Amino acid sequence: MKPFTQHDGLVAPMDRANVDTDLMIPKQFLKSIKRSGFGPNLFDELRYLDEGEPDTDNSQRPLNPEFALNSARYTGASILLARENFGCGSSREHAAWAMEDYGFRAVIAPSFADIFCSNALKNGLLPIVLSAAQVEALFAALYAEEGFRLSIDLQACIITLPNGEQWPFEVDAFRRDCLLSGLDDIGITLERSEAIRTFERRHQQRFPWLFEDIVL
Amino acid sequence: MAKTLYDKLWDAHLVEQREDGTALIYIDRHLLHEVTSPQAFEGLSLANRGVWRRSANLAVPDHNVSTLKSERDAGLSALPDPVSRLQLQTLDDNCDVFDVVEIPLNDERQGIVHVMGPEQGAVLPGMTIVCGDSHTSTHGAAGALAHGIGTSEVEHVLATQCLIQRKMQNFQVEVSGQLGLGVTAKDIALAVIGEIGTAGGTGYALEFTGSAIESLTMEGRMTLCNMAIEAGARCGLVAVDDVTLDYFRGKPFAPKGAQWDAAELWWRTLHSDDGAVFDRNIVIDGDSIEPHVTWGTSPEMVASVQGHVPRLADMPDETARIGLSRALDYMGLEEGMAISDIQPDVVFIGSCTNSRIEDLRSAAAILDGHRIAPNIRKALVVPGSGLVKAQAEAEGLDRIFLEAGMEWREPGCSMCLAMNADRLMPGERCASTSNRNFEGRQGSGGRTHLVSPAMAAAAAVAGRFVSVSDVMKEAGGADR
Ligand code: SF4
Numbered sequence: 056m057k058p059f060t061q062h063d064g065l066v067a068p069m070d071r072a073n074v075d076t077d078l079m080i081p082k083q084f085l086k087s088i089k090r091s092g093f094g095p096n097l098f099d100e101l102r103y104l105d106e107g108e109p110d111t112d113n114s115q116r117p118l119n120p121e122f123a124l125n126s127a128r129y130t131g132a133s134i135l136l137a138r139e140n141f142g143c144g145s146s147r148e149h150a151a152w153a154m155e156d157y158g159f160r161a162v163i164a165p166s167f168a169d170i171f172c173s174n175a176l177k178n179g180l181l182p183i184v185l186s187a188a189q190v191e192a193l194f195a196a197l198y199a200e201e202g203f204r205l206s207i208d209l210q211a212c213i214i215t216l217p218n219g220e221q222w223p224f225e226v227d228a229f230r231r232d233c234l235l236s237g238l239d240d241i242g243i244t245l246e247r248s249e250a251i252r253t254f255e256r257r258h259q260q261r262f263p264w265l266f267e268d269i270v271l
Numbered sequence: 272m273a274k275t276l277y278d279k280l281w282d283a284h285l286v287e288q289r290e291d292g293t294a295l296i297y298i299d300r301h302l303l304h305e306v307t308s309p310q311a312f313e314g315l316s317l318a319n320r321g322v323w324r325r326s327a328n329l330a331v332p333d334h335n336v337s338t339l340k341s342e343r344d345a346g347l348s349a350l351p352d353p354v355s356r357l358q359l360q361t362l363d364d365n366c367d368v369f370d371v372v373e374i375p376l377n378d379e380r381q382g383i384v385h386v387m388g389p390e391q392g393a394v395l396p397g398m399t400i401v402c403g404d405s406h407t408s409t410h411g412a413a414g415a416l417a418h419g420i421g422t423s424e425v426e427h428v429l430a431t432q433c434l435i436q437r438k439m440q441n442f443q444v445e446v447s448g449q450l451g452l453g454v455t456a457k458d459i460a461l462a463v464i465g466e467i468g469t470a471g472g473t474g475y476a477l478e479f480t481g482s483a484i485e486s487l488t489m490e491g492r493m494t495l496c497n498m499a500i501e502a503g504a505r506c507g508l509v510a511v512d513d514v515t516l517d518y519f520r521g522k523p524f525a526p527k528g529a530q531w532d533a534a535e536l537w538w539r540t541l542h543s544d545d546g547a548v549f550d551r552n553i554v555i556d557g558d559s560i561e562p563h564v565t566w567g568t569s570p571e572m573v574a575s576v577q578g579h580v581p582r583l584a585d586m587p588d589e590t591a592r593i594g595l596s597r598a599l600d601y602m603g604l605e606e607g608m609a610i611s612d613i614q615p616d617v618v619f620i621g622s623c624t625n626s627r628i629e630d631l632r633s634a635a636a637i638l639d640g641h642r643i644a645p646n647i648r649k650a651l652v653v654p655g656s657g658l659v660k661a662q663a664e665a666e667g668l669d670r671i672f673l674e675a676g677m678e679w680r681e682p683g684c685s686m687c688l689a690m691n692a693d694r695l696m697p698g699e700r701c702a703s704t705s706n707r708n709f710e711g712r713q714g715s716g717g718r719t720h721l722v723s724p725a726m727a728a729a730a731a732v733a734g735r736f737v738s739v740s741d742v743m744k745e746a747g748g749a750d751r
Contacts, residue, residue: 088309140470146405148421174421228291254286264526
């Protein structure tokens with residue numbers, strides 16, 4: 056995982072509530088057995104005018120001029136400003152992979168769906184919850200001013216606006232440490248192997264039927 | 272101290288509580304399928320890691336399989352779509368390499384992972400169950416702690432048998448009274464989501480209680496818990512009772528003899544204690560729930576079949592107005608129109624929400640002796656597993672569907688997410704027993720209306736949405 060300490064980036068809008076993971080990466084792309092390469096198909100149905108298929112050359116497809124991410128103004132954006140319940144629906148981690156592959160490092164919204172939030176954090180994509188009023192203010196500022204950027208400091212958990220205002224935000228302490236160090240969860244858990252083994256032995260004594268072998 | 276069901280399940284699986292609020296939770300059962308596992312196995316290979324406990328895992332292909340008999344008969348290597356074939360082959364290969372037990376494609380036990388699991392007794396009361404699929408919440412119906420995980424977590428569970436979790440809060444949804452004629456668990460689910468919204472359950476474990484829930488069969492409870500995720504809750508729960516035990520007794524992987532007796536002792540404790548405190552409660556009057564139909568692009572955009580699509584002027588604020596007008600536009604509906612004026616082109620009966628034998632029976636009961644209306648271009652019935660299919664055929668349900676003019680398919684996820692060839696064309700409108708009506712979910716530009724199997728069957732016959740309660744009352748009246 057790419058560590059996340061500080062990030063300064065251009066902000067793009069995703070101005071609708073309940074953006075679901077189907078919308079972020081449509082199912083036809085889930086046939087891939089890889090973890091990378093989803094970026095060109097992020098928000099595929101909104102982004103292109105035709106229907107995308109896994110093997111098509113995306114650079115040849117007609118773009119939807121109405122879609123914010125297609126406008127020159129937001130080219131190179133790395134922070135997405137979104138509305139409530141962002142990432143609801145399917146548990147597909149491909150949604151987080153697509154966001155990361157596209158170049159997003161953070162998403163700001165008034166609320167996130169649980170599974171997306173946890174997937175994002177495992178892929179170096181920082182979900183930041185701000186109040187509805189703060190998000191509203193950011194949308195207004197973003198629309199008012201071309202080249203609107205934000206600076207995110209994860210160490211201090213502070214967002215700095217172009218006018219110098221600083222807003223604190225909260226992140227789960229464990230996840231924050233993982234992001235800061237770019238550390239792999241599995242490695243951290245495996246350091247606790249002894250504790251897991253001890254628990255497992257007790258668990259097996261208590262619930263022996265759970266440890267029967269599965270034979271088809 | 273009085274505990275909730277969720278508290279009990281959590282405590283029994285807590286390996287370690289950390290100071291930062293996260294905890295290590297032990298996982299009893301891990302279900303896998305072809306779509307969310309390849310990258311996890313790849314991760315294990317790259318890091319040179321193995322599987323922690325072989326017998327905890329069970330894999331099955333379902334999301335991306337063809338449901339056409341002609342395409343399935345020649346086996347995996349003959350499937351026409353090369354991209355899907357590679358994904359399915361990768362699951363087989365990974366299961367070989369990592370020694371994970373897999374129910375293969377043309378095995379009679381193959382089916383949608385959430386139908387197969389309980390059917391085999393591979394999920395049981397009191398377990399912690401995860402799967403790289405958000406509808407893992409289904410298994411909370413057994414009084415188990417079950418939820419969906421992402422692919423990184425799939426890898427984490429394979430490697431460590433644990434998950435890093437934060438304890439959720441407790442939310443009690445009490446459904447009092449008894450459901451009326453033709454009203455099903457699906458309608459409870461849609462009514463609850465209509466009430467609390469698609470984010471209403473975020474951060475909560477949702478326990479369904481009350482007399483209407485106690486009266487549900489296990490299959491009904493599965494339908495209900497399946498949809499908990501559509502209310503934003505990672506898991507749904509129903510307490511263990513005789514209905515639960517009767518369902519699991521004799522299932523292939525369920526304990527037998529003395530082990531069953533020991534298990535039953537523990538399972539009998541799996542309910543919220545009197546006086547247990549929930550962080551949030553709601554009560555819904557089961558008697559007043561009517562058959563529901565979603566009209567929009569989120570499961571919370573739902574109404575009684577007797578109701579209407581909302582009006583823009585009735586929206587509380589500008590954001591809601593924009594949301595409504597976008598949904599109406601996508602769905603091709605007028606504000607204020609009657610739900611019963613909506614005419615589907617396609618009917619889909621299937622998915623992990625509603626493809627079990629009772630679902631097929633309730634649809635067949637409505638369809639028996641009828642033909643689908645001329646405006647229905649396509650009607651698919653996709654049983655949840657090979658065993659459901661065999662059972663339905665033994666009962667002659669397949670004949671009823673075929674004679675009504677519907678297609679009888681092989682088991683799989685099919686048009687629930689349309690990863691295979693079963694999908695809507697742009698603009699097509701579907702009465703679907705699945706769980707998500709998101710834009711494009713059943714095919715790019717497709718329009719989905721979520722309903723129960725009986726409601727889908729009634730819509731197939733009438734060519735528009737009608738109250739299945741009325742249909743059943745009329746049929747009952749004619750009989751008398
Ligand atoms: S039937 Fe639909 S919701 Fe259920 S597991 Fe398959 S794709 Fe997911």
